[in-house]
Amino acid sequence: MERLKEAYRAMVLARRFDAQAMALAKQGRIAAYPSSLGQEACQISVAFALRPTDWLFPTYRDGNALLTRGIDPLDVLVPVRGYQHCGYDPYVHRCAPMATPLATQALHGAGLATAARCRGEDTVALVLLGDGATSEGDFHEALTFAGVFRAPVVFVIQNNQFAISVPRARQSAAPTLAHKGIGYGIAAEQADGNDVLAVLAVLDEAVAQAREGGGPRLVELHTYRMGPHTSTDDPGRYREAALTESWRRRDPIDRLAAYLRRHGGLDDAAQAGLDLDADALAATVRAGVATPPVVAPTEVIDHVYAAPPRSLAEQRAALVAELAASDVAERGTR
Amino acid sequence: MTRTQPLTTTQPVTMAQALNRALRDAMAADERVLMFGEDVGALGGVFRITDGLAAQFGPQRCFDTPLAEAGIVGFAVGMAMYGFRPVIEMQFDAFAYPAFEQVFSHVAKMGSRTAGRVRLPMVLRVPTGGGIGAVEHHADSGEAYYAHTAGLKVLTPSTPADAYHLLRAAIEDPDPVVVLEPKKLYWARGPLDAPAQPAGLGGAVVRRPGRDVTVVTYGVTVPLALEAADLAQAQDIDLEVVDLRALVPFDDETLVASVRRTGRCVVVHEAQGFAGMGAEIAARLQERCFHSLAAPVLRVTGLDVPYPAPRLEHHHRPDVARILQAIGRLQWDDQPDVHHLGGFPPSTPAPSSAAPMPDTRASVPAPAAPLMAPTPEPAARTDPPVTVGVSAVAR
Numbered sequence: 140m141e142r143l144k145e146a147y148r149a150m151v152l153a154r155r156f157d158a159q160a161m162a163l164a165k166q167g168r169i170a171a172y173p174s175s176l177g178q179e180a181c182q183i184s185v186a187f188a189l190r191p192t193d194w195l196f197p198t199y200r201d202g203n204a205l206l207t208r209g210i211d212p213l214d215v216l217v218p219v220r221g222y223q224h225c226g227y228d229p230y231v232h233r234c235a236p237m238a239t240p241l242a243t244q245a246l247h248g249a250g251l252a253t254a255a256r257c258r259g260e261d262t263v264a265l266v267l268l269g270d271g272a273t274s275e276g277d278f279h280e281a282l283t284f285a286g287v288f289r290a291p292v293v294f295v296i297q298n299n300q301f302a303i304s305v306p307r308a309r310q311s312a313a314p315t316l317a318h319k320g321i322g323y324g325i326a327a328e329q330a331d332g333n334d335v336l337a338v339l340a341v342l343d344e345a346v347a348q349a350r351e352g353g354g355p356r357l358v359e360l361h362t363y364r365m366g367p368h369t370s371t372d373d374p375g376r377y378r379e380a381a382l383t384e385s386w387r388r389r390d391p392i393d394r395l396a397a398y399l400r401r402h403g404g405l406d407d408a409a410q411a412g413l414d415l416d417a418d419a420l421a422a423t424v425r426a427g428v429a430t431p432p433v434v435a436p437t438e439v440i441d442h443v444y445a446a447p448p449r450s451l452a453e454q455r456a457a458l459v460a461e462l463a464a465s466d467v468a469e470r471g472t473r
Numbered sequence: 474m475t476r477t478q479p480l481t482t483t484q485p486v487t488m489a490q491a492l493n494r495a496l497r498d499a500m501a502a503d504e505r506v507l508m509f510g511e512d513v514g515a516l517g518g519v520f521r522i523t524d525g526l527a528a529q530f531g532p533q534r535c536f537d538t539p540l541a542e543a544g545i546v547g548f549a550v551g552m553a554m555y556g557f558r559p560v561i562e563m564q565f566d567a568f569a570y571p572a573f574e575q576v577f578s579h580v581a582k583m584g585s586r587t588a589g590r591v592r593l594p595m596v597l598r599v600p601t602g603g604g605i606g607a608v609e610h611h612a613d614s615g616e617a618y619y620a621h622t623a624g625l626k627v628l629t630p631s632t633p634a635d636a637y638h639l640l641r642a643a644i645e646d647p648d649p650v651v652v653l654e655p656k657k658l659y660w661a662r663g664p665l666d667a668p669a670q671p672a673g674l675g676g677a678v679v680r681r682p683g684r685d686v687t688v689v690t691y692g693v694t695v696p697l698a699l700e701a702a703d704l705a706q707a708q709d710i711d712l713e714v715v716d717l718r719a720l721v722p723f724d725d726e727t728l729v730a731s732v733r734r735t736g737r738c739v740v741v742h743e744a745q746g747f748a749g750m751g752a753e754i755a756a757r758l759q760e761r762c763f764h765s766l767a768a769p770v771l772r773v774t775g776l777d778v779p780y781p782a783p784r785l786e787h788h789h790r791p792d793v794a795r796i797l798q799a800i801g802r803l804q805w806d807d808q809p810d811v812h813h814l815g816g817f818p819p820s821t822p823a824p825s826s827a828a829p830m831p832d833t834r835a836s837v838p839a840p841a842a843p844l845m846a847p848t849p850e851p852a853a854r855t856d857p858p859v860t861v862g863v864s865a866v867a868r
């Protein structure tokens with residue numbers, strides 16, 4: 140029950156974080172934002188199922204998994220805030236940068252998991268993917284490698300029914316995406332991705348199996364992307380509002396709230412307290428986004444190589460000179 | 474080429490609309506033409522280039538594929554081998570990379586591998602480049618990869634009219650053609666009339682005639698070059714702007730003729746400079762008209778870095794100021810370019826218009842000179858070009 144209360148709290152915070160980010164995107168304060176509204180049970184469970192020593196390989200849509208893993212909300216938003224491509228130190232949080240090129244991170248997860256096992260650790264890597272990403276070649280190669288090397292990696296497909304506009308049926312004729320494990324000799328399971336109890340149970344088991352040397356696992360979570368693909372997308376062009384409405388009745392937060400209330404895990408006072416915490420989180424995000432960090436333009440050059448080759452160092456010096464000159468010019472015109 | 478309706482429109486159209494119109498007309502004219510890729514059906518593509526095509530031509534001719542770029546290209550190879558003329562969309566520049574092997578090992582090589590028996594009349598459309606505030610992997614300029622690959626033709630329009638005509642020409646071409654569509658120009662408007670010079674494969678166009686310097690560019694940086702030309706005009710430097718339109722095949726004639734007249738050349742492109750198109754162009758020019766050159770061919774390109782985060786992209790992309798500064802460095806006074814002789818790193822702060830000019834004549838090589846110093850006052854010209862440098866344009 141305590142864990143479920145924690146899970147509920149995480150989902151409430153996640154939803155508010157997502158809504159706040161979406162609002163900021165619509166105001167043009169951050170770039171196109173991929174909302175995970177409706178996928179909260181999957182997102183938070185991923186963080187719940189992992190130990191701090193495990194690794195997470197997220198996609199662009201998994202900000203709420205990162206938030207729940209303890210990454211600062213403003214750092215989670217760094218790519219859409221536009222100053223850097225990744226806002227946190229992957230080694231500190233044991234979390235790879237959010238991957239945008241679809242399914243590419245699946246091989247990285249398999250590789251890291253294998254490396255950890257070679258080093259004698261019991262570290263597990265968990266790779267997040269969308270339903271569309273399972274059509275990419277890298278997904279298939281990752282399953283091939285993970286199977287052959289018996290990597291302690293768990294591939295979690297959040298099947299939210301759409302890849303931008305393209306429905307799940309266009310990605311595979313397989314009856315479920317979990318079926319894809321069979322061809323690679325990888326045990327696979329499915330769960331109702333909007334039922335946090337089911338998700339936690341399946342992920343706990345998969346992670347434990349991988350940790351104990353049972354080899355890789357594939358998990359398909361059936362969920363739904365309630366919002367647009369990103370803040371700039373228009374789902375009206377490709378899906379029926381009625382479909383979205385039908386999923387609203389399966390809302391993961393409503394379901395857990397009902398369960399908790401029935402079992403004495405949630406009352407109005409607790410809910411009010413959570414809402415206050417969510418408000419505070421949203422306020423932190425708003426304030427943080429309103430205060431842009433100071434980033435030196437030379438940052439675009441400084442991290443490309445450990446030590447810049449001479450040609451790049453020359454370009455850096457040129458950039459510095461250019462900035463100084465335009466600075467003087469600007470002051471001159473004032 | 475068959476046209477369904479008279480082409481000329483009185484209203485200016487966007488490049489996106491021109492491309493859509495080209496696809497529509499090509500599909501109407503030839504039922505072998507197919508359009509497929511990611512989200513190109515009901516959604517009409519993330520940039521709406523395929524808007525309405527599925528509705529008009531049906532799901533057999535314009536359709537969504539599974540999400541797999543290598544799959545899309547490989548599938549198109551098979552269809553092109555067997556009577557169709559597929560036009561395929563890569564959703565974004567960087568998302569064409571999963572298809573690298575199909576493009577480079579099969580699409581480009583099929584003709585030569587089969588001694589000409591199999592031709593692949595297919596078109597790979599790739600929304601390209603930055604300047605639109607996009608997050609990472611949505612702003613790459615990959616033209617050098619494609620241009621370097623023998624067997625492909627590579628086109629890149631800078632106006633709606635060219636977009637229309639280049640895409641139609643690409644679809645009708647017997648060889649595989651990569652059309653790099655500058656995303657930043659998708660919403661730029663222009664007339665959809667017949668181009669000044671026919672836009673075929675391999676035809677560069679002089680966008681603006683001028684006498685002093687040839688600025689050669691393509692795609693997204695063409696408007697920048699034209700803007701630079703206007704500003705330079707105010708300082709009595711007359712820039713000729715050549716828009717390549719086709720990177721492969723390469724139109725040496727137009728470019729060489731221009732440089733023979735002007736004697737100076739600056740290449741501008743958004744992609745990184747190292748081993749980029751600019752290097753090829755500079756090499757071709759010195760091979761062909763060395764004795765006409767009064768100065769080395771200079772390049773104004775993106776920095777040699779992975780495409781930066783959106784709030785910093787303006788430091789990477791070429792801009793008018795950098796173009797004007799390169800113009801200023803074209804050895805108007807017959808002195809070597811301090812940029813390359815000036816030593817490294819610079820030990821003094823950058824001068825500005827307010828600071829005295831470094832006297833490079835007295836101190837070549839001038840170790841203290843900054844690498845992008847404003848050009849010294851020219852000595853030899855009768856109509857001295859006013860110093861152009863970063864201070865000339867507010868950034």
Ligand SMILES: Cc1ncc(C[n+]2csc(CCOP(=O)(O)OP(=O)(O)O)c2C)c(N)n1
Nearest residue numbers: 200239240241269270271272301302303568
């Ligand atoms: C290799 C590659 N191709 C195309 C894209 C563009 N793109 C971004 S998200 C997306 C849809 C992905 O769908 P899915 O894997 O189901 O995940 P979801 O977005 O639904 O979470 C596409 C096509 C990309 N990021 N990477």
